[in-house]
Amino acid sequence: EVQLVQSGAExxxxxESLKISCKGSGYSFTTYWIGWVRQMPGKGLxxxxxxxxxxxxxxxxxxxxxxxxxxxxxSISTAYLQWGSLKASDTAVYYCAKxxxxxxxxxxxxxxxxxxxxxxx
Amino acid sequence: xxxxxxxxxxxxxxxxxxxxxxxxxxxxxxxxxxxxxYQQQPGKAPKLIISDxxxxxxxxxxxxxxxxxxxxxxxxxxxxxxxxxxxxxxxxYTISSTVVFGGGTKVTVL
Numbered sequence: 001e002v003q004l005v006q007s008g009a010e011x012x013x014x015x016e017s018l019k020i021s022c023k024g025s026g027y028s029f030t031t032y033w034i035g036w037v038r039q040m041p042g043k044g045l046x047x048x049x050x051x052x053x054x055x056x057x058x059x060x061x062x063x064x065x066x067x068x069x070x071x072x073x074x075s076i077s078t079a080y081l082q083w084g085s086l087k088a089s090d091t092a093v094y095y096c097a098k099x100x101x102x103x104x105x106x107x108x109x110x111x112x113x114x115x116x117x118x119x120x121x
Numbered sequence: 122x123x124x125x126x127x128x129x130x131x132x133x134x135x136x137x138x139x140x141x142x143x144x145x146x147x148x149x150x151x152x153x154x155x156x157x158x159y160q161q162q163p164g165k166a167p168k169l170i171i172s173d174x175x176x177x178x179x180x181x182x183x184x185x186x187x188x189x190x191x192x193x194x195x196x197x198x199x200x201x202x203x204x205x206x207x208x209x210x211x212x213x214y215t216i217s218s219t220v221v222f223g224g225g226t227k228v229t230v231l
Contacts, residue, residue: 106214
């Protein structure tokens, strides 16, 4: 079974750093793009960016460029989303998702369960 | 890049058909046939229901269908059922090599 399992909920203070993870299994992790999607409380989906674990080629939405860093460790089939300095406005659920078909990244066919990030003083 | 435009809400009675529109520009929806639709139930992760404008993944009910004309894509749900009550999002590839989602549409079954 193809699965993406994300790390657990986080509660952080403004200014702190954070790295959340997404572990893939049941498929060739290096040959499908993995993306990150933000969903703020009560709001819609926002495409943040995507990485190709095979060579770490990364693309960012202009809205998130410079605000977050997407990375991957193909040796452990895990993708990451990290912040250097969190803001209250980063409070949201973050989903990772596997792209479909191979070589393309416009569609997500498998999603992680989501990681709730709460940033509050 | 701006989000694709979807109606905030659409409603229908059981058994009826409803259509959700997704309007973009010539830089996204109008440029590529890479439009997808997702269903999100409350508290759950999104689920892919349509890819590449009109392709239905295995296991998705044939009551869901997609189409596109110009800069507007559409999702039609026929034979509306109570279980179809959810939020629906469209997504499109863009000429900037990114993806943009719509604002989402809440479907209510009356």
